[in-house]
Amino acid sequence: MLISCPFCGEREVAEFEFRCTLEERGATAAERLYFRLADPRRSLEHWQHVRGCRMWLELHRDLRTGRVLRTASVPVPPADGTGS
Ligand SMILES: [Zn+2]
Numbered sequence: 001m002l003i004s005c006p007f008c009g010e011r012e013v014a015e016f017e018f019r020c021t022l023e024e025r026g027a028t029a030a031e032r033l034y035f036r037l038a039d040p041r042r043s044l045e046h047w048q049h050v051r052g053c054r055m056w057l058e059l060h061r062d063l064r065t066g067r068v069l070r071t072a073s074v075p076v077p078p079a080d081g082t083g084s
Pocket of ligand 1 (some may be wrong): 005006007049050052053054055077
């Protein structure tokens with residue numbers, strides 16, 4: 001699987017580290033409902049380009065194929081309470 005970093009371009013998934021899905025992060029009920037209604041086959045996830053620019057990314061991923069549909073940088077690490 002390739003992930004397109006907004007700063008480094010397309011890189012192998014091994015360069016990135018999965019952090020959490022939006023739901024795990026503690027999205028509001030309205031956010032969860034919106035994403036389910038928008039397309040229940042998609043997942044919104046947070047990843048970090050740990051072996052590159054270390055930027056935090058928001059990935060929209062197709063759950064059927066695993067393919068990354070869209071990436072965007074996020075300014076701060078998502079607060080998920082894991083402390084990692
Ligand atoms: Zn990068």
